[in-house]
Amino acid sequence: MVPNPIGPECIRVTKVYDWVVLTNRDRNKVQIPEECFAAIEDARHEGNTITATCSEVAGTRSCDFIGATPANIPTVPGAQIVSLAFHVHIRVQFFCNGAPLPGCNFVVPVSFMDEVILCFPEGTEINCNIFDVQCTVVLNQMLGDMVVLDVTMCKDVQVEAEVKLEVEAKFCGPRPVIPIEEEGFVCPTPRFPQQCPTFFPTLNCDCQGAADFSGEATISVLEGAIGGVTTGQLDLTALVCDQCTLSGSRIQVTFIDTLGPTPIGTPDAEGDQSFTFTGNEFNQPTCVLDAAGLVVGLTATGTGIITPAGGVPENATFTLILADVDPGLDTATLTITGATTTVVIALTEAVNPGLEVEVGDCDRFPV
Structure with a gap:
């Protein structure tokens, strides 16, 4: 049997330099298509019951990194104000007495802009995604041919970089070159972005x-x-x-x-x-x-x-x-x-x- 003792190892991993979860909730006024609004008005005049639903369109979530500027906060050196844009498409559908109304199934875009302070040292990159979207049609807030959507969006934002670590979780470098019997060029040891130790990870609250x-x-x-x-x-x-x-x-x-x-x-x-x-x-x-x-x-x-x-x-x-x-x-x-x-x-x-x-x-x- 080949011996396999436990010993120090060097691994290549994605290191998380900062990590936050953001939540947005807003009420957006959405234009109802002309054909749909006419069908809603006709159904109401005839005494019918109008209901509506809204839901996320699968595969439409996206996040864009806009830019970053220094935060200039003395207590958090190295912090950056990072601007992000989050987008999703929402499908809205109206019903008359439980049956779909003709022309009343349409899709609207919804976007949120966020600014967040992050540890974002040079050499790292932003990895952001939307992990949950909830939507409700606020029918009692219909304003003429506009309807109000109550949209909640949950986002995950991480600052990452690929690094080499020892299993004890500290940076590691390549092994020394085994010398040959001739002079050769020695590559410098690679350097990785340093963590912002003052605000990530954070302490528990009291x-x-x-x-x-x-x-x-x-x-x-x-x-x-x-x-x-x-x-x-x-x-x-x-x-x-x-x-x-x-x-x-x-x-x-x-x-x-x-x-x-x-x-x-x-x-x-x-x-x-x-x-x-x-x-x-x-x-x-x-x-x-x-x-x-x-x-x-x-x-x-x-x-x-x-x-x-x-x-x-x-x-x-x-x-x-x-x-x-x-x-x-x-x-x-x-x-x-x-x-x-x-x-x-x-x-x-x-x-x-x-x-x-x-x-x-x-x-x-x-x-």
């Missing part, structure tokens, strides 16, 4: 939290000198350190303004105050403890993108404060500050039935 609300809410929206207190449909989902990992954090907010008078006693907002917000960078949260040392709340800060109605996306900072006080006293406050738009969302379980807040402790892995 606490974790989540908040979820969907329903009518009154919030404060100020766009320049225009705005005030306004009421509309609010959808808010917040996860901070999901599974005790900072990269598992996300905030998604969609607010559709109810045009017209606001509740009695509140100033009426001018114009459409609708907006969407996505939190894309999170700092380690600050945990709030009770007298017994249990985690009952947290404060999270970070940055994201806010897009006002009819406006352009702009960078923003946010502060999220969660309080898990049972029974019936949960609160969630989110303050978003952009270049031209400031939003304050203050929810309480008493005023906003359906608000769910959960906050808990995390056990760090031993160092």
